[in-house]
Amino acid sequence: MRKHLALAVAATAVLAGCGGGESAGSADGKADLRMTIWTSNEEHLALFDEIAAGYTETHPDVTVKFDPIPFESYTTTLTTQIAGGNGPDLAWVLEDSAPDFVGSGALxxxxxxxxxxxxxxxxxxxxxxTALWKNDGDLYAYPFSTSPFGVFVNNDLLKEAGQKSVTGDWTWDEAFATAAKVHEETGEAGIVVRDFDFKGWGNLATVWTGWGARAWSEDGKTCEFNRPPMVAAMTALHQAVFEDEAMPGPGTTADFFAGDAAMTITQISRASLLEEGAFDWDLVPLPSGPSGDYSVVGQAGLGVLKQGANVAAAEEFLAYFTSPENSEKLAQFFPPARTSQLSAETMAKSNPLLSPEQLQAVVVEGIEGGVVKPSHTDSAQIAQTVRSSLDPLWKPGADVQGVLDGVCQQITPLLGS
Structure with a gap:
């Protein structure tokens, strides 16, 4: 299992040699394309279907099916399909597994x-x-979404707890203190790192980067979980959960968009979950940490699988789906990679829920200075190892340094592989 993901995507290149390839497609021009995605949001799917319908109007022999896979099992399911010879024609690839997919010949x-x-x-x-999605100068996946993380704030809960409104000029100390006060006064959750749930540890980069911490060195060979910046960040996080109750603990769920939390860290694509008039809300940048202001970016690349039976048709559809015109439409949920469209004014045209000021502060400036969430080859094995090694941290009285030393002990052999 140690090489599960790497072997799965590498198998795609082998299979492509037996069938498919860059000019593959049916002899009569017909193609039934399947594209795996991680979202099942109705507004996202409606937009995708609208774009696909525009394509099939001029390509009547082509059909396009979008295949949602739950986020938490997305990469595992996708690589299982690939290894079984049932991979899609096109797929979103999450940033953590980009090195495996881009470098293996799978795309x-x-x-x-x-x-x-x-x-x-x-x-x-x-x-x-595009940097994460290139190899030897060639682009292997279109950076479909380059989306900085921000903080959605429930102003009604802050007001109920007697707390002042959040501005873009705030710190993690202030964020945790406000969150703890909201929980104390209202019983609702303070701040939630969406899609973390004490499992998706990569999303904690939205917190620890404020301390100047990172999972491993830039070359990917040295574990940095047990370095002082990470120890300090995880100590602050542990205190926020188990001592101050600024964040809900393990086993407790709180959905910001249902009004159950004062704040949540997530990306603008989640804004579609906000129901009009449900509560007064705002979107602000991540708090500054001891190392200063920062931004963290999540990415997804859209690529064409070499294993597919309709490679040429899939490439053509990808070009249409990500064209300047359609990129502008997709920017409603997924910040574009196109420099000409990366302005608050341009994005505001397709983002009616967000103001130009919010888009400028969180998205435009976030992309300009943001760091991408952790990624590495053999990402599936590393991710699972980190997750299991961090489990002892999520309880009261945990030895933070000891747990993080254990993380490095477990993943160091994997980083150099």
Whole structure:
């Protein structure tokens, strides 16, 4: 199991040699395309279907099916499909597994196709957005979403707890104190790191980066979980959960969008979950930490699987789906990689829920200076090892340094592999 993900995606390249390939497609031009995605949000799917319908109007022999897979099991399910010879034609790839997919030969290179597509404007894609998705100068996945994390705030709960409104100029000390007070006064949760739930540890980068911490060195070879910045960050987090009750503990669920929490850390694609008039809310940047202001970016790349039976058709649809016109539509939920569209004014046209000021502070400035969530080869094994090694941390009185030393002891052999 140690090489599960790496072997699964590498198997795609082998299978592609037996069938499929860059010019693969049915002889009569017909193609039934399947694209795996992690969202089942109705508004997201309606937009995808609208774009696909525009494509099939001029390509009547092509059908497009979007196949949602739950976020928490997305990569595992996708690689299982690939290893079983039942992979999709196109797939979202999450940033944590980008090195495996991009470097293994699982995806077909897109540069030539996109360069030849009339009006595509490949040069408009920013270098920072495409860096994770390139290998030897070729683009292997379109950076479908380059989305900084921000903090959604329930102003009604803050007011009920006698707390002042949050501004963009705030710190983690203030955030935890406000969150703890809300829980004390209202019984609702303080601050929630969405999609963490004491399992998805990668999302804690939205917190620990404020202390200057990171999971491993830039070259990916040295574990940094037990370095002083991470120890300090995890100590603050542990105190917020188990002593101050600023964050809900293990086994407690709190949905900000249902009004159950004062604050949640997530991306603007979640804004679609807000019900009009449910409560007064705001969106602000992440609090500054001991190391200063910072931003963390989550990415998803859209690629074409070499294993697919309709590679050429899939490449053509990808070019259409990510064209300048459709990129502007998708920006309603997924911040674009196109520099010409990355402005508050442009994004406000397709983001009626968010103000230009919110978009500028959280998205535009966040992308300009943000660091991407942790990624590494053999990501599935590393992710599971970190998760299990962190389990002892999520209880009162935990030895933070000892637990983090244990994380490094477990993953160091994997980092150099």
């Amino acid at each position: 077909t290179p897109l540069t030539e196709t996109l360069q030849k597509t009339e009006g595509y404007e490949l040069d408009d894609l920013s270098d920072s957005a």
